[in-house]
Amino acid sequence: MQKIVGVTACPAGIAHTYMAAESIEQAAKKLGYEIKMETNGASGVENRLTEKDIEEAVAVIIAADTSVEMKRFHGKPLIEVSVGEAIRKADIIMNQVKSGDIEIYQS
Amino acid sequence: MSKGSQIYKHIMTGVSYFLPFVIAGGMLMSLAFLIDAGNVGTKTYGSTIPLAAWLLETGKIAFSLMLPILAGFVAFSIADRPGILPGIVAGMVAQSGGSGFIGAILGGFVAGYIIYLLKKLTSNIPRTFEATKTLIIFPVIGLLLTAGVMIAVNAVVEPLNQFLTGALKDLSGTSSILLGAVIGGMLAFDMGGPVNKTAYLFSVASLTGADGSATSSIVMAAAACSGMTISMSCALATTLFPKKFNDNLKGAGKAAYVMGASYIAEGAIPFVIAKPKQILPSIITGAAVAGALVSAFGVKMSAPIGGIFTIPLTSNIPLYILSFIIGTLVSTLMIGFLTKKEEPVEQT
Numbered sequence: 001m002q003k004i005v006g007v008t009a010c011p012a013g014i015a016h017t018y019m020a021a022e023s024i025e026q027a028a029k030k031l032g033y034e035i036k037m038e039t040n041g042a043s044g045v046e047n048r049l050t051e052k053d054i055e056e057a058v059a060v061i062i063a064a065d066t067s068v069e070m071k072r073f074h075g076k077p078l079i080e081v082s083v084g085e086a087i088r089k090a091d092i093i094m095n096q097v098k099s100g101d102i103e104i105y106q107s
Numbered sequence: 108m109s110k111g112s113q114i115y116k117h118i119m120t121g122v123s124y125f126l127p128f129v130i131a132g133g134m135l136m137s138l139a140f141l142i143d144a145g146n147v148g149t150k151t152y153g154s155t156i157p158l159a160a161w162l163l164e165t166g167k168i169a170f171s172l173m174l175p176i177l178a179g180f181v182a183f184s185i186a187d188r189p190g191i192l193p194g195i196v197a198g199m200v201a202q203s204g205g206s207g208f209i210g211a212i213l214g215g216f217v218a219g220y221i222i223y224l225l226k227k228l229t230s231n232i233p234r235t236f237e238a239t240k241t242l243i244i245f246p247v248i249g250l251l252l253t254a255g256v257m258i259a260v261n262a263v264v265e266p267l268n269q270f271l272t273g274a275l276k277d278l279s280g281t282s283s284i285l286l287g288a289v290i291g292g293m294l295a296f297d298m299g300g301p302v303n304k305t306a307y308l309f310s311v312a313s314l315t316g317a318d319g320s321a322t323s324s325i326v327m328a329a330a331a332c333s334g335m336t337i338s339m340s341c342a343l344a345t346t347l348f349p350k351k352f353n354d355n356l357k358g359a360g361k362a363a364y365v366m367g368a369s370y371i372a373e374g375a376i377p378f379v380i381a382k383p384k385q386i387l388p389s390i391i392t393g394a395a396v397a398g399a400l401v402s403a404f405g406v407k408m409s410a411p412i413g414g415i416f417t418i419p420l421t422s423n424i425p426l427y428i429l430s431f432i433i434g435t436l437v438s439t440l441m442i443g444f445l446t447k448k449e450e451p452v453e454q455t
Contacts, residue, residue, distance in 0.1 A: 010119075011119040011120075011304055012123065014371065015373035042123070065115070066119045066120040067120040067183075082112070083300075084297070087380070
């Protein structure tokens with residue numbers, strides 16, 4: 001199974017962060033991907049992505065309205081969206097992942 | 108990513124770190140005044156009883172760190188770790204120089220970009236000088252440059268800030284009601300998104316006087332009250348009009364009761380996603396009505412957050428609750444009126 005990783009973060013870090021993560025998780029599972037989402041919420045980083053996670057991933061999805069530690073994703077195909085887009089349009093984002101039309105991230 | 112969304116991200120990173128300071132500080136100070144309610148009107152109001160005095164002092168310290176933390180983490184977002192020091196100092200400078208929120212945010216950007224620039228300029232320095240970079244160039248030179256620019260920032264922003272705080276204070280009658288309505292509508296507009304955060308930040312800023320001291324404000328009361336109506340009205344709609352919502356949304360409605368009571372607008376999101384054309388106008392109208400009513404009644408609030416726990420901290424509890432109930436009912440009834448009966452086949 002191909003793996004996708006991602007990070008979500010919103011200013012308050014109470015609700016949006018987790019809703020975006022859930023929305024992406026569901027959309028990814030629908031298309032048969034393995035998915036791991038890191039959440040940067042008010043209580044800190046949860047479900048932190050390991051180097052191995054990032055290494056294995058075929059795509060990275062960043063859904064954040066605040067700054068996220070980005071250097072670790074150098075050289076990976078990466079999609080960057082706002083938290084709102086992730087909540088509303090997770091399916092569209094996943095279809096983009098599937099189509100393979102993603103830019104490689106240069107830190 | 109566009110420049111605009113970069114700048115938004117930097118500000119929001121600062122906001123995400125400064126929110127706990129505002130909330131904790133504001134709540135402790137409000138509690139102090141609540142405990143000391145028997146001494147209203149005396150000179151020592153808020154600190155007559157020792158427990159109140161202690162709460163007030165602790166709250167003030169947390170609150171006074173708000174602008175430095177905001178600026179510090181805007182700079183952190185731009186320039187990473189080395190940005191924190193000049194950012195925090197820039198926030199302090201903005202605070203003591205009377206340029207408030209605007210000054211602090213600008214200060215964060217000044218500090219962040221100065222360090223960013225220094226990083227670029229020194230990127231070719233040999234590895235052996237690495238220590239010089241992190242121990243001298245970034246902190247010392249960075250701070251000197253930042254502080255220098257802050258003189259200019261304060262000179263420009265301080266009068267502007269004085270003017271704005273003054274204008275907000277003098278706002279009364281129709282313009283105050285209008286402002287309350289706009290704040291309420293903005294909070295509901297994107298439920299926790301950029302527009303919502305802008306309105307909330309503006310309300311929190313209204314809690315600081317021109318000299319940086321804490322005060323209570325009508326704008327904050329309007330924001331606190333209208334913010335509760337957003338999730339609450341969606342929840343109430345699922346109870347009053349059960350036939351118009353599928354089981355998913357009915358479940359979301361139960362959660363929305365709790366979120367509404369805790370001042371979390373996000374509870375409305377599942378509803379807006381399912382029926383944007385019906386729900387969005389309803390919650391915006393309801394929140395605007397609540398905001399307008401609070402302003403019309405002149406209710407003030409000293410805590411920087413809404414929700415049922417801060418209801419006792421408003422200057423007029425019955426009128427505040429009345430505004431909340433009317434606002435919620437307006438949007439609940441609008442939702443009931445606008446949405447059609449849920450077709451059972453729509454369940455997938």
